[in-house]
Amino acid sequence: MPELLKVNNLVTQFKTESGVVKAVDGVSYYINEQEIVGLVGESGCGKSVSQLSVMQLISAPGEITGGEVIFEGQNLLEYKANGPEMRSVRGARIAMIFQEPMTSLNPVLTIGQQLTEMLVLHMKMNDEAARKRAIDLMGLVGIPAAEKRIDDYPHHFSGGMRQRVMIAMGLSCNPRILIADEPTTALDVTTQAQLLEMMKDMVQRFRASLVIVTHNLGVVARYAQRIYIMYAGRIVESGTTKEIFGQPRHPYTIGLLKCIPRLDEAEGTKLVPIVGLPPNLINMPPTCAFLPRCSYKIDKCFKEPWPELTPVSDNHFIRCYANTEENKK
Amino acid sequence: MVNEATPNVADNGRLELPPGVSEWHRFRRVFLSRGVVVFGMIIMVLFIFVAIFAPLIAPYDPYEPDLDNTLQNPSAAHWLGTDALGRDTLTRIIYGTRTSLEIGLIVVAFACIIGITLGTLAGFYGGWTYIIIMRFVDALMSFPMILLALVIAALLGGGMKNVIIALSVALMPGYARLMCGQVLSVKQNDYILAARSMGASNLRIMLRHVVLNCVSPIIVQITMMLGVTILAEAGLSFLGIGITPPTAAWGNMVADAQQYLLVLPILSFAPGLALMLVVFAFNMVGDGLRDALDPRLRGIL
Numbered sequence: 001m002p003e004l005l006k007v008n009n010l011v012t013q014f015k016t017e018s019g020v021v022k023a024v025d026g027v028s029y030y031i032n033e034q035e036i037v038g039l040v041g042e043s044g045c046g047k048s049v050s051q052l053s054v055m056q057l058i059s060a061p062g063e064i065t066g067g068e069v070i071f072e073g074q075n076l077l078e079y080k081a082n083g084p085e086m087r088s089v090r091g092a093r094i095a096m097i098f099q100e101p102m103t104s105l106n107p108v109l110t111i112g113q114q115l116t117e118m119l120v121l122h123m124k125m126n127d128e129a130a131r132k133r134a135i136d137l138m139g140l141v142g143i144p145a146a147e148k149r150i151d152d153y154p155h156h157f158s159g160g161m162r163q164r165v166m167i168a169m170g171l172s173c174n175p176r177i178l179i180a181d182e183p184t185t186a187l188d189v190t191t192q193a194q195l196l197e198m199m200k201d202m203v204q205r206f207r208a209s210l211v212i213v214t215h216n217l218g219v220v221a222r223y224a225q226r227i228y229i230m231y232a233g234r235i236v237e238s239g240t241t242k243e244i245f246g247q248p249r250h251p252y253t254i255g256l257l258k259c260i261p262r263l264d265e266a267e268g269t270k271l272v273p274i275v276g277l278p279p280n281l282i283n284m285p286p287t288c289a290f291l292p293r294c295s296y297k298i299d300k301c302f303k304e305p306w307p308e309l310t311p312v313s314d315n316h317f318i319r320c321y322a323n324t325e326e327n328k329k
Numbered sequence: 330m331v332n333e334a335t336p337n338v339a340d341n342g343r344l345e346l347p348p349g350v351s352e353w354h355r356f357r358r359v360f361l362s363r364g365v366v367v368f369g370m371i372i373m374v375l376f377i378f379v380a381i382f383a384p385l386i387a388p389y390d391p392y393e394p395d396l397d398n399t400l401q402n403p404s405a406a407h408w409l410g411t412d413a414l415g416r417d418t419l420t421r422i423i424y425g426t427r428t429s430l431e432i433g434l435i436v437v438a439f440a441c442i443i444g445i446t447l448g449t450l451a452g453f454y455g456g457w458t459y460i461i462i463m464r465f466v467d468a469l470m471s472f473p474m475i476l477l478a479l480v481i482a483a484l485l486g487g488g489m490k491n492v493i494i495a496l497s498v499a500l501m502p503g504y505a506r507l508m509c510g511q512v513l514s515v516k517q518n519d520y521i522l523a524a525r526s527m528g529a530s531n532l533r534i535m536l537r538h539v540v541l542n543c544v545s546p547i548i549v550q551i552t553m554m555l556g557v558t559i560l561a562e563a564g565l566s567f568l569g570i571g572i573t574p575p576t577a578a579w580g581n582m583v584a585d586a587q588q589y590l591l592v593l594p595i596l597s598f599a600p601g602l603a604l605m606l607v608v609f610a611f612n613m614v615g616d617g618l619r620d621a622l623d624p625r626l627r628g629i630l
Contacts, residue, residue, distance in 0.1 A: 057522060057525055060455070060456075082530070082531060087528040087529070087530060088528065090525070090526055090527060090528035091527035091528035092528060095526070095527070096526040098526075100519050103518060103519040103520060104519045104520050105520055106520040106524070106538050106541075109537070117527070117529070117537075118527050118528070121527075121528060122528060166523070
């Protein structure tokens with residue numbers, strides 16, 4: 001399927017008093033049409049920042065210092081961050097939903113007012129048509145009695161219902177890409193599963209692509225076609241979901257998978273945590289950022305700089321020297 | 330788009346909310362729960378009523394001297410006596426209510442609009458906009474309010490228009506500061522980022538998402554400041570650089586009456602008492618509003 005979004009060497013930095021934080025450091029990835037892609041990594045590895053950078057939603061002291069974001073043949077970073085071109089992309093062509101459904105809706109406006117705002121803005125609908133479409137959308141994302149609920153305020157809704165509203169809002173203008181930044185992290189497990197299932201159905205219906213940003217490999221396992229694993233502002237492994245889960249090659253990915261509790265393991269098997277903490281992103285050494293926590297490290301890792309993404313098969317790339325296949329631990 | 334059968338919904342049970350207490354009910358209940366606030370409210374309404382219908386209520390003409398009846402003690406004809414020119418004190422207090430409330434409302438409206446605009450711009454854009462606007466506001470704030478009003482009024486001269494300008498300038502920094510602080514905190518909220526991610530412009534975000542979320546402390550500030558403004562106007566008028574005679578204003582009434590303080594104390598006490606009551610009423614209502622709009626009291630049934 002054709003490529004819809006291509007991000008090349010994206011660099012986003014935050015200038016702080018103690019130094020420059022390279023939150024996103026040369027990230028490249030692509031998203032095909034109608035594809036579901038997972039972006040996985042632990043807190044502070046730059047996954048959210050990379051997505052906000054694509055939308056040019058980084059605010060001071062953050063700054064996008066390099067790279068390009070090619071969307072439908074156009075480099076979005078050439079647009080002014082708050083200019084009319086960028087604004088006509090946001091919401092209408094690429095939409096985003098955020099982690100916290102409890103705070104992502106404006107508490108003083110009704111759900112209807114917030115849902116119709118985008119329809120009037122981007123699709124130039126009149127109020128009546130927008131309201132009708134908003135009710136339809138609310139029904140589609142599974143909000144019962146939408147005609148009544150549309151005039152309620154956000155605090156009348158539960159967390160799961162609010163996230164449904166956010167999804168309806170995200171999809172309201174038929175975007176090509178929906179970026180879901182940890183969409184289910186703040187919700188309980190039963191709601192999580194329902195919402196993910198619903199989101200999958202919705203992007204299929206709207207023929208949109210979906211980017212699921214999460215720290216939970218379990219969330220993407222079922223839905224994503226391809227997965228990018230991020231660590232310390234870079235992508236360390238990418239491949240199809242099957243490859244990532246079946247033959248993980250990067251020590252970090254292997255570590256992440258070992259952290260997931262499994263029912264099919266013998267009783268008494270301990271979960272293996274990844275020791276240590278993610279590195280401070282200020283003054284990063286040129287060597288691999290995962291090195292201090294890695295259990296596969298070889299001499300070369302200490303001498304050579306962090307390698308580029310290298311293919312291990314057609315679609316499977318890793319950023320590592322160690323041959324994790326042969327030294328299984 | 331066709332509205333298809335909705336997917337299974339787990340939180341179905343939670344969907345039908347109980348008939349629930351509406352925001353308005355909750356507001357009314359908290360607001361009216363304190364006797365002193367209700368009392369203040371009644372006094373406020375009373376004064377507003379008096380101000381609006383002054384010509385119908387007042388028994389005499391406030392400006393017509395009656396030199397046969399100067400400095401009278403309270404009597405059936407003149408409930409609160411007459412002043413040195415024989416004008417009925419009650420009538421002048423009634424007309425003074427008009428002056429006070431008029432100035433109070435206009436000044437607060439001006440100060441509020443300018444202050445909110447400046448504060449919103451400074452808080453929202455930050456950077457140099459913030460520095461320039463807020464340093465200017467800080468400079469104004471470094472003078473005590475009444476002193477600043479005094480200087481401006483003294484420079485411009487007395488009269489209704491100049492008093493309004495002087496007080497507006499003196500009061501504006503408070504609103505700008507308050508609004509700026511509010512905007513700084515509100516703009517950090519996720520829903521602002523969400524609105525931005527939906528393609529809303531700065532202007533739209535400011536007006537529709539930021540300002541609306543900042544109004545409740547401003548509403549409280551408005552009622553509180555009405556009392557302060559009225560007091561400040563009376564102060565200026567008392568000092569002779571506010572409302573100029575013969576216009577009836579409580580401040581210049583007290584000033585005129587002070588030389589008869591030992592002979593006819595009611596002449597200065599009556600407008601002073603009216604002033605006190607009005608300021609008290611506005612402060613109490615402001616206090617009640619603050620309680621009623623306080624989100625921490627939201628849960629109280």
